[in-house]
């Protein structure tokens with residue numbers, strides 16, 4: 001049956017988000033968990049393929065855009081936008097821990113400008129990777145931007161400034177409101 005996507009609803013490869021989240025039903029024996037290696041195989045093979053096909057810049061853009069889409073959906077499903085900033089940040093931290101995404105810490109959040117600096121340790125995407133000199137958590141950049149955008153209603157540009165892949169032990173994200 002053809003799926004009709006309503007206006008304003010994000011079309012994820014012609015499936016709805018609800019359909020994608022029906023994991024319990026489809027994986028009665030295997031359940032909802034899987035090894036991080038599987039996630040990383042998917043992520044890094046896709047990075048390599050997109051780079052080969054469209055170049056590195058487009059690959060990064062694709063990961064950021066996808067992350068942002070997912071971040072907004074994560075906000076809708078898991079976060080309470082009515083919370084005051086500090087409680088909201090604590091809730092993100094708790095949810096990212098619950099989902100084994102990573103350990104979030106808010107180093108700075110300037111309420112005047114919206115500028116934030118966040119760190120994620122044991123990040124799902126990169127923790128343990130060899131040093132390549134380049135940050136790799138572009139999906140997370142988008143994911144954080146998507147959450148902050150949904151909460152503040154402002155457009156965010158998030159840049160990873162430290163990463164396991166640049167020799168750091170945490171990923172550090174600089175989040176600025178787009179001018």
Ligand SMILES: [Zn+2]
Nearest residue numbers: 126137163171
């Ligand atoms: Zn990283």
